[in-house]
Amino acid sequence: MVIPISGLAMLIICRYISILSTLRGQMSMLTTYQPDMSIEKGLIDMSFRADQPYNDLPPLPPRQDIETKAVLKACIEARAALAELRVSGQLIPNQAVLINSIPLLEAQASSEIENIVTTTDRLFRFANEPGNQADPATKEALRYRTALSEGFQTLTERPLSTSTAIAVCRTIKGVELDIRATPGTALMNEATGSVIYTPPEGQALLRDKLANWERYIHEAEEIDPLIRLAVMHYQFEAIHPFIDGNGRTGRVLNLLYLVDKGLLDIPVLYLSRYIIGNKRAYYDRLLSVTTDEEWEEWILFMLEAVRETANWSTARIRAIRDLLNQTAEQIRHDLPKIYSRELAEIIFVNPYCRIGDLVTAGIAKRQSASVYLKSLTEHGLLQEMKAGRENLYINPPLLALLRERPPARSDR
Incomplete structure (x- = not known):
């Protein structure tokens, strides 16, 4: 459903577009990214219904200003914590000591978010076991570790992309899969059984939205990388491109993105531990972006997750x-x-x-x-x-x- 814009509102929006065009001209030396903002078309998207495929999921960048004072302040703190983590990682010459430990903890926590539960001891016991006689939950968590490791290696050959996401999800699930082609995917409230979100449908549409997601990651360079991290993570979750494994794939992509943008040398941020400790807030804030475009609270949540887990990871290292x-x-x-x-x-x-x-x-x-x-x-x-x-x-x-x-x- 779309709501027509009144004459007065249209004049205001035309003035906004004029200012926006001027700003874009000033930014032309910084980026070639051309956002497709539906507000510029004279329409406001009000089409979200939880039980219907959200094919009108707005493209990136977000329609509103996301670099608020609160966000920029939190971003500075998160960047400082991440920089300290990066330096700390260089204090251990044998990087395998870190690569074989913290990413396994990340694998455990990210899997636990999806109710795939194993223990630290089982993970480390079976991490390098030939033949791997581990239980199914441990095997699945170990595949997450493998997906993160393989994704990290590919960054030396090509930047983060839709192809990276597909490869990561295939490794996590242990099966050959592609972007969703069949309808019927819906996210349910575990307690009530009611549908809370139905992602977009149609493989061509999903690939279109992923192409926009990919352009935003690499071309919206005027936005701080950590703010983009929060935005890209929401958008990937909202697109929900796979039949299963979307959450874990998205969280692997978060860490690969930080490496891709030079904020980390190796993927040793224990980000999923914060999410599992604040699981309800994580899902509530994700949904609030969809229903009410509450970007600020979502971005602040993710920046705090980065700051706190960077500090913890630094202390562990x-x-x-x-x-x-x-x-x-x-x-x-x-x-x-x-x-x-x-x-x-x-x-x-x-x-x-x-x-x-x-x-x-x-x-x-x-x-x-x-x-x-x-x-x-x-x-x-x-x-x-x-x-x-x-x-x-x-x-x-x-x-x-x-x-x-x-x-x-x-x-x-």
Whole structure:
């Protein structure tokens, strides 16, 4: 349904368009992005109905000014926290220590948002297990980790795109899939069973909206990247391009976007933990953008999520670095004959360490590797656990660090 604009309102809008055209001329040196704003067509979109496909989902950029004073202030704070996280990540020379830990926690939390629940211990135990005998929930969370890792690798070849989203979702779901072609997708209220949102339908329309989403990501350069992050995440959720896996795919894309825009070097922001701690607010604010165009509250929520989880992730990285250095020093002091920095690092890269991990890393041959791990166990640095025909050597202090969760913010 569309509402005609009155004569007086049309004069006001014409004046607005004139000002907007002037501003666009001034911005022409900064960007070639040409937004398609429905207000410029003399129409206001009032077509949303929860039980009908939202084919009139407005294109990006949002119709209203989203860079409010509150948003810009929150953005500065979030950018500062993210910059500190980026620097902290560089303090550990062996980046595998971080890549093998925090992204697994992100995988666990993002899966939990979709009620796919596993534990930190199960994730780390089965992360590198040949054949992987894990339970279904753990396997699905591990596929999220794989999707994030593979997506991160592709950024060296091409920027974030619709193709990236398709590849990520395929990996998460473990099946070949494409943009939705069949109707019938609807989002339900778990408590009442009522439909709260029906995304757009029709593969051609969805690809059109994804093309607009992609242009906004890369061309709306006058908007701060963190504000764009909030906008792109909403729009992807609203488009809901896949039959399943949209939420997790969108959250992987968030982290890849931060790397793509140079705000992080590696995807070590534990963003989903904030969302799981504020799940109701997350979904309420998403829906409020759709029903009432309440962009400011949504963007503020996402900026706070970035700020708080960046601070938490920075603290975890520093704690991991300190623990690694302490462990290395203890091995050097107590077990000088087997000491190497690589030996200390391998039990942080793999908190559930196997003899084969040392062999693969070139630290020792199989028999010596077994002796090394048993020596570390005897000196209280590791715990030994039988797992089928092999032994696992667990790093309890590291796992304890990784189990600590960022606090939920009930006031948001």
